[in-house]
Amino acid sequence: MLDISFELNGRKVSPNNISDALEAAMLTSVKESITQSVGSIRCTEHGERPKIKAKGRNIDSLSLEVTGCCDAFIEQVKKKIA
Ligand SMILES: [Zn+2]
Incomplete structure (x- = not known):
């Protein structure tokens, strides 16, 4: 399961x-x-x-923060x- 937090x-x-x-429905649809986009993605080098963290001042202005094992994968x- 993909790690997504809000x-x-x-x-x-x-x-x-x-x-x-x-808001619960909106978070669910974002999730x-x-x-759908990256649920099954894995780094080809590190597996x-x-x-992913979606954060913002309110639910209409969420921006996504990606963290991962290496820069190439994050990109x-x-x-x-995007
Ligand atoms: Zn990697």
Whole structure:
């Protein structure tokens, strides 16, 4: 399973623990679209999966942060989810 986390206004949230149903649905759809793009991707050199954090001041201004085993792989993931 791909590691995706969310941070809104400095607070960690997830589709399961956010109280607003609309926001939960939006987080779920963001998560699904990321999973579709890079859900099965692995670094060809290290066999690692990426970690992705979607953060922003609010749910309409999320930006994606990618971390991974090496820069080349991070770039590859970023291109896919851009
Ligand atoms: Zn790598």
